[in-house]
């Protein structure tokens with residue numbers, strides 16, 4: 328039997344009353360019933376240019392503005408590039424690095440052994456000593472491809488998530504999509520061992536390009552399941568949680584994800 332409106336509201340209220348960590352994006356928080364549940368590991372999966380790094384920076388900057396200590400691990404982009412990207416949105420990271428509220432680390436994949444040790448041993452120590460409440464790994468795809476076979480990859484990712492969970496930090500990973508299976512991450516593993524998945528998608532129609540975000544899963548909370556439009560502006564990402572995705576006037580078009588799930 329379908330849930331009554333009253334039951335749905337009660338569940339939403341209960342999930343809202345649990346501690347939430349803002350994603351830094353009001354519209355996305357609304358889709359999630361108030362933000363990321365504290366202590367969750369969330370993966371933002373999307374193609375290149377969908378705004379994964381922007382989302383990650385916005386999440387971290389929100390924490391910094393609220394006085395939290397944050398850690399940002401970049402696996403591909405150099406630190407200077409991350410700082411400039413943030414500055415292009417008006418977010419001054421240098422100020423927080425100087426105040427020791429932000430640790431911005433670049434992991435060098437040419438030295439796999441050292442990179443793996445830094446994640447396994449140094450990261451938990453850093454989280455503890457830094458008192459960090461938010462963590463970003465951009466991107467988890469590049470972290471996982473350090474390991475050459477799928478079994479080792481799975482072991483390392485599950486191990487990483489166990490460590491992160493133990494630390495109680497709220498983590499956001501970014502992940503590239505699999506070109507053969509675009510609704511999944513490139514490694515095909517991370518979505519199963521994480522608590523939440525955000526799917527960022529660009530959809531091209533004859534007239535224009537639409538960007539949409541969908542919450543595929545978010546454990547222990549009620550959330551919106553419809554793809555909602557978003558934009559990347561000079562102030563960061565804006566999500567429109569009450570809007571549908573329209574491709575042409577008068578016609579509301581579900582995202583490819585919605586078609587798959589809603590039939």
Ligand SMILES: Nc1ncnc2c1ncn2[C@@H]1O[C@H](COP(=O)(O)OP(=O)(O)OP(=O)(O)O)[C@@H](O)[C@H]1O
Pocket residue numbers: 373374375376377378379380381382415416559560561562
């Ligand atoms: N300062 C800015 N103002 C407005 N839009 C911006 C700004 N900086 C970037 N963008 C937009 O965001 C897009 C890139 O976003 P971002 O780098 O977050 O994507 P990504 O998913 O991390 O890409 P990749 O997979 O290549 O790492 C750009 O292509 C541009 O459209």
Ligand SMILES: [Mg+2]
Pocket residue numbers: 379380381465
């Ligand atoms: Mg990026």
